[in-house]
Amino acid sequence: MKSFLVAFAATTIIVSLYFIFKKAGKKGWEAFVPGYNFFVWLKIIDKPWWWLFLLIFPGVNILMLMVMCVNIATVFGYRKWQHVTLAAFAPYFFLPYLAKETDLKYVGTLDKKKQKRSSLLEWRDAIIFAIVAASIIRTYFLEAYTIPTSSMEKSMLIGDYLFVSKMSYGPKVPQTPLSFPFAHHTLPFSNNVKSYLEWWKLPFLRLPGFGEVERNDVVVFNFPAGDTVVVAQQNESYEQIIRDYAFQLRQNDLMQKKEVQSESFYKKMAREALWRRQDIIARPVDKRENYIKRCVGVPGDKLEVKKGILFINGEMADIPEESQYNYIVKTKDNINPSRLKTDYLVNYQDQRRIKGGAGYIIPLTFENYKKIKETPVVQEVAPAIHFDQIKNVNHWATPFLVEMDPMYYSQFRGATNRIFPNADGFYWDVDNFGAISIPKKGETITLTEENIPLYKKIIGVYEANDFKIEDGKFFINGEKTTTYTFKMNYYWMMGDNRHNSQDSRFWGFVPEDHIVGEASFIWLSLDPELGWFDGKIRWDRLFSGIE
Numbered sequence: 001m002k003s004f005l006v007a008f009a010a011t012t013i014i015v016s017l018y019f020i021f022k023k024a025g026k027k028g029w030e031a032f033v034p035g036y037n038f039f040v041w042l043k044i045i046d047k048p049w050w051w052l053f054l055l056i057f058p059g060v061n062i063l064m065l066m067v068m069c070v071n072i073a074t075v076f077g078y079r080k081w082q083h084v085t086l087a088a089f090a091p092y093f094f095l096p097y098l099a100k101e102t103d104l105k106y107v108g109t110l111d112k113k114k115q116k117r118s119s120l121l122e123w124r125d126a127i128i129f130a131i132v133a134a135s136i137i138r139t140y141f142l143e144a145y146t147i148p149t150s151s152m153e154k155s156m157l158i159g160d161y162l163f164v165s166k167m168s169y170g171p172k173v174p175q176t177p178l179s180f181p182f183a184h185h186t187l188p189f190s191n192n193v194k195s196y197l198e199w200w201k202l203p204f205l206r207l208p209g210f211g212e213v214e215r216n217d218v219v220v221f222n223f224p225a226g227d228t229v230v231v232a233q234q235n236e237s238y239e240q241i242i243r244d245y246a247f248q249l250r251q252n253d254l255m256q257k258k259e260v261q262s263e264s265f266y267k268k269m270a271r272e273a274l275w276r277r278q279d280i281i282a283r284p285v286d287k288r289e290n291y292i293k294r295c296v297g298v299p300g301d302k303l304e305v306k307k308g309i310l311f312i313n314g315e316m317a318d319i320p321e322e323s324q325y326n327y328i329v330k331t332k333d334n335i336n337p338s339r340l341k342t343d344y345l346v347n348y349q350d351q352r353r354i355k356g357g358a359g360y361i362i363p364l365t366f367e368n369y370k371k372i373k374e375t376p377v378v379q380e381v382a383p384a385i386h387f388d389q390i391k392n393v394n395h396w397a398t399p400f401l402v403e404m405d406p407m408y409y410s411q412f413r414g415a416t417n418r419i420f421p422n423a424d425g426f427y428w429d430v431d432n433f434g435a436i437s438i439p440k441k442g443e444t445i446t447l448t449e450e451n452i453p454l455y456k457k458i459i460g461v462y463e464a465n466d467f468k469i470e471d472g473k474f475f476i477n478g479e480k481t482t483t484y485t486f487k488m489n490y491y492w493m494m495g496d497n498r499h500n501s502q503d504s505r506f507w508g509f510v511p512e513d514h515i516v517g518e519a520s521f522i523w524l525s526l527d528p529e530l531g532w533f534d535g536k537i538r539w540d541r542l543f544s545g546i547e
Contacts, residue, residue, distance in 0.1 A: 009092040017041070019099035020072065024106045038068075045071035046109045058202060059177040060135045067128060069095065077107045131181050138182070140171040140207070143517065145220060145290065151495035151502065152292060154322040154345060154365055156218070160541065161524040164220045168518035170209025175202050175286045185287040192231045192279055196287055204285070204513040213491055213512075216318060217295045218519040218546050221493065225507040226288035227461070231279040235289065237507055238280070243417050245270035263424070285513055292519060293503050294320065297492030299440035305433040305505075308385040308498065320547070322365055326384035326499035330359040331377050341529070344368045348529050350500070363500055384499060385431050420508040423453035430498070430505050438492055439509065444485040447474050454508075455484065462511045463487045488512045519546045 017031035024044045031037050035052075042051055045068060055061045066088045073079070073087040076098060086094040098104060138144075147160040156162075166172075176196045180187055183195035213219060225237040233241060246266035253260055274280065297303045302313050308325060310317040340346040340360075345368060352361045361384060364372065373381050419428050428434070436454060439445075445455070449472065459476065460467035463486070468475045474482065490509040495501025504510065525541035 012092050013095050016095035016099040020044075020076075020095065020104075023104050024075070041068060041072070044106075045075055047071065054132060054136075057136055057140060059139055059174045059179065060132055062177055063128070063132055063135070063181070065091075071109075073098070075106060075108055076104055135181055139166070139174060141166055142520070145292065145519070147292065150347060150350060150363070150500055151497050152218070152294070153347075153363065153497045153500075154324055155294075155320050155496040156292070156519070156522075156546065157525060157527070157538070157541070158347065159526040159528050159538075160522050161526070162522045162546065163520045164517040165520040166517040167209050168211065168217075168520075169213055169515055170206040172286065172513070172516070173202060173205040173207065175204065176200075176284050177202065179287075184290070185283055192281065194281070194287075196284075198284065201284065206512075213295055213298060213515060213518075215295060215298050215301075215312070216320075218292065219295045219491070219493065220290055220292045220516040220519060221491075221510050222285055222288040222514040222516060223291050224288075224462075224510055224514055226283060227285075229281050229283060230274065231281060239422065240418060240506070242267055242270050242274065243422065245274065288514070290516060291493070293493035293495050293501070295491050296494045297438045297504075299438055299489040299491070300443070301438045301492070302435055303433075303438060303492055304435035305431060308383070308431040310494070320496045323496040323498060324363045324365045324368075326361055327364050327369055327372075328354075328359065328361055328382045328384055329372060329378055330380040330382075332379055333377050335360070335375075335377060344372050363497055418506060420504065420506055421453040421456075422507075426453065428505075433505055439486045439488075439490040441486055441489045441512075444483050446483055447481070458486070458490070458509060458511070459484055462509075462513075491515070521545050 014031055014037070017037065018028040021031050021040060021044070022028040026040055026044065030040045038052060038055055039049065042049060047068070051064065051068075054064045069087040069091040070084050073083050073094065078084075078087070078098070083094070086097075142163045142165060145162050145164050147156050147158055147162070150158055176198055178198075178200055179196035185195055187193045187195045225239065228238040230236070230238055230241055246263065246269070249266045249269055250260060250263075296310060296317060297312060304311045310319075337348055337351055340351055340362065341348060344362075344364060346362045346364070350363055354360060359379075369381060369383075372378055417423060417426075419426070419430070419433070439455070439458060445451070447455075452469070452474070456467065459465050466475075466477050473480055476484065489512040491512070492504045493510050494503045494505065522541050522544050525538035527536050527538060530536045
């Protein structure tokens with residue numbers, strides 16, 4: 001229905017232009033020639049031919065067409081605010097109205113030399129073209145981005161302001177071009193009012209760029225698990241919220257000594273309860289949350305994590321110099337929080353005390369790990385590699401980890417399936433994961449009961465197939481099959497703060513149509529935990545590159 005309305009509105013405008021062109025002294029048939037009709041339109045409203053280039057950019061072209069509709073009204077003498085408003089926001093009504101006017105006369109544009117323009121009009125034109133220029137730059141070249149969490153520390157810090165290069169991998173053409181300028185998915189000063197309309201959607205198209213995503217690039221991408229969003233918990237995976245709630249319902253039945261039901265039963269109950277109690281919305285790919293992580297695996301790679309160490313194609317992967325892991329620090333006495341921050345670069349929000357005053361669980365780079373070991377108040381430092389803690393239950397740090405993060409250990413035992421592929425039978429954790437193969441465009445795999453949890457979402461969601469499993473057999477778009485050929489490339493993203501990052505280990509592969517751009521350079525860095533006179537501005541990070 002929406003497609004029909006869009007087509008009807010476009011046809012109405014073109015037919016109206018046929019009559020309007022004739023009344024402006026042009027040939028009516030010129031309105032029906034794609035591309036050339038815009039050139040004639042610009043001649044009628046006395047605008048430069050190079051405006052045609054602005055019409056190439058989806059999103060920007062909507063604004064330009066609004067401007068051109070306003071100008072077509074003014075050259076025929078319709079210059080009141082009512083006319084201008086209707087021409088800009090309802091051209092499918094206003095242009096037919098102009099076309100049917102029998103006494104419509106072309107009066108041309110105002111002579112700027114003879115008639116002084118008001119300062120209001122001057123400001124209007126300046127603002128419009130500032131929006132047009134900024135929209136082109138933001139959508140197709142460079143976009144500003146802020147680091148909101150510690151998932152990339154210490155390579156990137158909370159409060160880093162950076163530019164993301166859209167040209168590195170080629171800019172994506174907006175898939176929902178009808179949107180409010182400079183707003184990502186929500187209107188300013190609102191909680192859940194969409195900043196875009198889905199009346200007109202475009203297929204995925206990436207324009208030529210300087211290269212492709214490479215291993216170890218720092219990449220900005222649309223959150224793959226952000227297709228369905230619980231408004232009150234926008235940064236959490238909808239499916240994981242369901243899994244956690246279903247687990248809670250099951251635990252309640254166990255505690256009350258009721259009969260335990262199937263997993264699907266609890267998930268159904270959790271989903272129904274969530275939809276009753278919460279506002280839930282769906283977002284198209286280009287309007288999902290922007291995430292920033294390091295690409296550690298590219299299409300065709302085999303990836304595995306063993307005892308916290310990442311292996312790619314059987315070899316240990318490069319470790320970013322400023323990456324960090326969690327460590328359990330056993331101390332004789334408390335350490336001043338400001339000292340942990342200044343001497344060992346541990347944010348206040350990451351300073352987790354162990355109950356009973358025995359020490360801390362904190363993230364450290366390797367250099368700061370060596371440095372804190374030499375501190376007199378420190379008795380022992382152990383890396384919080386969860387494999388070691390679970391296998392060696394007598395290790396002194398184990399009780400502290402379980403006490404500090406019980407949800408983490410419940411997920412290790414498969415309780416809430418927090419780790420990808422979020423299915424029974426896969427008891428991986430953040431430090432011991434895989435091995436898995438990262439899908440490559442054109443690659444064909446054999447589908448089995450063992451590997452289908454890894455690729456089910458790719459087949460049914462990312463690549464938009466009707467995928468069903470019936471009696472142990474696989475059906476894609478109604479046809480029984482035992483193989484599948486991938487339509488897109490996929491990537492594996494991980495944060496440099498390896499124990500404090502929600503990344504591909506939790507929600508899986510990142511499709512190529514979710515890739516936004518490459519983190520280019522930091523132009524400003526502000527520490528949100530410090531005041532302006534306490535070192536808030538990190539001067540050493542200004543205009544620094546990203547590695």
